[in-house]
Structures are given as structure tokens and as C-alpha cells.
Amino acid sequence: MPLVEVINVSKEYANGEETIRPLDEVSLNVNEGDYVSLMGASGSGKSTLLNLIAGIDQATSGEIVVADTDITKLARGKLADWRAAHIGYVFQTHNLIPVLTAYENVEMPLLLLPMSASERRKRVEIAMEAVDLTSRASHYPRQMSGGQEQRVGIARAIVSNPTVVVADEPTGSLDDKTTEQILSLLSRINEELGMTLLMVTHDSEAGQRAKRQIRLERGRLMENGKETTSAHLRTA
Amino acid sequence: MFKFIPYVLKSLWRHRARTLLTVSGTAVALLVFCFIGAVQQGLLALTSGGDAGRTLIVFQENRFCPQSSRLPQDYAGDIKKMPGVVDVVPIKVFTNNCRASLDSIVFQGMEPEKIKAWRDFDLQSGDWSSFSGQDDAALVGADVAARRNLSVGDKFTIGDVTVVVRGVFQSPTAADNNLIFTQLEFLQRARGASDVGTVTQLEVHLNDTADPEALAKQIDQTFHAGPVGTTTRTKGMFQADTLADLAELIGFVHWLGYACVGLVLSLVATTTVMAVQDRIKEHAVLQTLGLRPLRVFGLVLTESLLLSTLGGICGVLGSVLLLSMSGMSIAAEGVTIAFEPSLNLAIQGVLVAVLVGVLAGIAPGWQASRTEIVTALRHA
Ligand SMILES: Nc1ncnc2c1ncn2[C@@H]1O[C@H](COP(=O)(O)OP(=O)(O)OP(=O)(O)O)[C@@H](O)[C@H]1O
Ligand SMILES: [Mg+2]
16 A cells, blocks of 8 residues: 555646646555655646645645545645644745744644643654754754755654655755755655655756656656556556 | 744744834723723713712702802701701802813812711821811812822912811712812801802702602702702712713713724734735745644734733723823813723723734734635745
8 A cells, every 4th residue: 555645636727718737637656665756847747746745735636645545535624634744844945934943943843733842842852853953953044054944944844753755846945065965864864764755856866866756747747757657546 | 722822922023113013002092092981980970979869969040150159058957857858068169160171179168077977088198187177277189189289288279269288088989089178167258258158059968768859859949939049959960960061072082982992903903914914925834834724813813912912901001000190180160070090991991902902813814824825835
């Protein structure tokens, strides 16, 4: 049973007269422990697919099953609860809350889960340590470099031990050296912590770091020259 | 929900200039609101107090200003004999200003034993015996004393009347704190021989079974044919009639109180709308992390509630301080309305602020909670 199953998903935007269809009946399996990179031309729909899997956007048709839950059937409130428990999201521009310290930013997702204060503290400390920023816990985002901010963003995404970590161009606004840091951090999260990772990137070198490379071309998902399918479709 | 309070506070602190302006604007508006409320309460206390319905005031027919009402003092004896009457208190009233004024001085000349029997107060300074034993002595209400900076031993003159302060008193009846008591005979003589034997009004105290209306009619009929006709009303009616013009004005001013509430509503709502628009993306990020839309609504509501309640509390405290320190009052034709702070009014002010905070947060909160996450994330 795959961890994430995308089944015949389409996404359309009505743009006046014409309809844009960045995703045209795509299907995909992601297994537990996978590290998948998603590449493709700008505007091809990479972010759209990622956002659908993360449960912050709605598909026009199709199903997305994550750890046995069909998230396309969840109402807004329930979907929010589901995200809190199952998704870690790394943004391109970290999107930290400016009025909160690094520590408080990382703690934020845990406030939404039933958890004691001491358990929260333990988890935040582990996540801060994983991104090697323990010494910056009390700093505000404006007091940190872009790379440090992104590492806080990653700590925030992994702190609740989510089912899937998604990252939309996590190195898109960083220089080469920092990009390298972030990419090896992501690899470590996958290898050492065993987290399932889905990363959108423009950079093919970054894409090569993942265990699986998928390309989005004209609304279709391609892996190793073949269109991806889902387990569901194969057995059907 | 309380776990997010630090985040809300920090967000308010981040825009502290805006927060401070909103809070101070709210405070000023609520100060005015409470002040207007205090004026209304003062008026209400005069016309609906405990003795307002059970005490009669006999005044000269068709006269308004105290100086122009001149009743023969011996009417008191005739009224005293009527069934249902417990006591009659002859009072000579002198005021420096018959028209509505913020700085009227009102003297009431009464026989010392009647003051003792029918006026309820504590002497803050001075003593009773030096008052009752001295002809030109005066007992000064605490608010007048504060306003005019008077203390025991001071001699002061208003018009033709010169008195020496022999005591400063505090009365539970707010309006009385704006009075000056002197001896009846002294005030009758103070303005020339022509006033001897006349009083301004007679205060008639009834027993529990007497019918005030019927007695008032009886008194007026008795003196109808006499040298001076009378108009007798309950104390409440008398004060309401005397202050009719002012009451109308105060009734109008109370709309200003509502305008203040409207002002706070639009002020707090504007600030909250601005705060939401500043943080469209931030709210989208919070929702991505798993904050329910209803929670986002709650956060915005908490923010506007804090703004308005904080301002409300400052305004209410300010008005309580202002009202109790200044001892302000307004008087017309010898009747005084005292502006007094009260717990009731303070609670009302804070409740208004809380309610306005909730109302002001609803629309922006709703807007924030309905934002499409993906659209908002693309927001620069
Ligand atoms: N709200 C919208 N309304 C209309 N069209 C939209 C909307 N959102 C996205 N699109 C279109 O959908 C397509 C896919 O967008 P998406 O952001 O997923 O692309 P992308 O592959 O992530 O691009 P990039 O690499 O530049 O980030 C684009 O053509 C975009 O213009
Ligand atoms: Mg994109």
C-alpha cells in the first residue's frame, strides 16, 4: 500500500474564454521513505500538484489518498486538522511568522496537536538540533540569514513528525553554498529520520539528489520516460 | 485557544503606533461616553431617588428662581397640622446664578435641628457645635469645598452673603455635596430686612400612609385664598420641572454617547481590517500549518477585542478619575445635578467596549478565515 496515492487527478483554471489544465488526469504513487523530486517548466503545474497533495488546494477531479484518507472528501475544518497531523510544508520563501522567534515558529504546528508543554519543548529542541540552529532559538527571523531562515522553516515542517514533507523550490532563493547545505539537510531528513519527501525544484542538479525524479510535461507526469500510474489503477 | 494569545499580543506590539492610536482613540470616546452617562445618572438620581416621591416641596405659585419665591414662614405651622404630615422644614435658598451654570453656588438656610433631622451627611472636618452656635457659620458640601478650595475657618462672600466655613461634609446624596448649609435666620437677614419671615420653599415630610398627591392638592387649596398662592409637588417632580430645560439638553447629549460608541466601532474595525490585510499571507501560512479557518477568525476577533477592551478600560478609569477628582456639577434655579462616577456605569462602559470589540472583529475575521490559501500564498 503506497503512502500517497494520486488517482486520475485533474486541475483546471477557467481563464475567461479558455480553460487552462495544468494537471490532466495524472496518477502517482509515493511510498513510505521515498524522496521524490518534481521538475518541469515554469507554469507546468508543479506547485499545483504539490499543493493538492498538501491539502491546501482543491482538485477539479480525481482522488488523493494519503495514509488511507481520501483528502479530496474532507471539509475545510477537517482538512486543516489533517494538515496539522500529516503535512510538513517547506516554502520557497520560508514564510516564518515575523513576530515570533525561531523557537516559537518551530513550536507553532505543535500548538495545534494534543501535546503536553514538556513534550512540545522536547520536540522543538530535537527539530532545532536537526537543523543545527539550537544557538539561534531566541532569534527573530529578521535577525537571521536566508539560509538560517530556511533551516528554521524546515525544522517547523518536520517538528510534528508528519506523514509527508513537501517542499516547493526550497532552494529557489538561496546561493549555491547555502543551497548545498539545505539539500544535504533534506537528504539527511530522508535517510536518517526516514521521512517521506516530495520536492519541487527547477534545478536539475538538486533534482538528482532525490531517489526518484519525476517530470511534469504538458499536464502529464513522467518517470524514467514512462507515464506514472497509481497502484489503484494497476489493480483496477 | 489561549496558546495563541502570545502571538496575538506580539502582533499588536509589532504595530504599536497603530495599536496605541486605536487604544487611545477608544479610551477618549469611552471617557466621553461614561461622562455623559454620569450626567444622565445624576439627573435620574434627582427625580427618582428614595425621598423624591415621598417628600413634598411647597413653592410660590408661578415662580421659578429661588429668589423670587417668598412664602410666609408661618405656612409651616398650618401644614404641620394636616394629617399625614410628619414634619415641615422651612428653607431659604440663595444662589449666585439662577440660570444653568457649571459653577453655581447654592445656599440653603435651615434651622440647625432640621438639618440634623433631615439631612444625612458626615462631617469630614469642623464640628457641629461651632456651626449651630455661630450665626454666620456655614457647612460646605465636599464638592463645593473642593471646587472653591474652601476649608474650615475660611471666610468667603457670594453676592450679599458672607459666611465662615465651620465644617465640610460628605453626603451619600450626591447633589447635596454641592450645597452650602447656613442658619435659616442668617440667610433671611443677609439680604435686607424684607426677607425676614419669608422662606423660599417648605419641605414637607410625610408618614408612610399619606397620599402625596392628595396632600399637595390640599396644601395648594388651603393657601389659594391666602396672601401668597403655592404650588406643591413631590420633590422628584419639583426637581424635574425646575431642570426641564436642562433635562432636554441632557437627553439630546445622550445621543452623543451613542455616537461615541459608533466612533469606537469604526476605529477598531478599521485597525482590524488593516491588520488583516497586512497579514493575508501570514494567515495563509498559519492555515497551511493546520490552523482551522474558525481559529483564524478567533485570532482576529481576539485582536479587535483586546484593542477595544484595553481602550475601554483606560477610558472608564479616566472618567472615574475625572469625575471623582473634579466634583463637577451643573445647577439651574437652585437645583444641582451632580456628576458622579459609579460602579454600574464603569461596568457598563467596559461591557460596551467588549461588545464593540466583538462586533468590529466579525467582518475582518470572516474575511481572514475565508481567504483561499493558495491565492493568499502567491500574494507578495
Ligand atoms: N488562481 C489561478 N488562476 C488561473 N490560473 C492559475 C492560477 N493558479 C495557477 N494558475 C496557472 O496554472 C499553471 C500552473 O501553475 P503552477 O504555479 O503550479 O506552476 P509551476 O510549475 O509551479 O510554475 P513555477 O515553476 O513558475 O513555480 C500556470 O500556468 C498558472 O498560470
Ligand atoms: Mg511553483
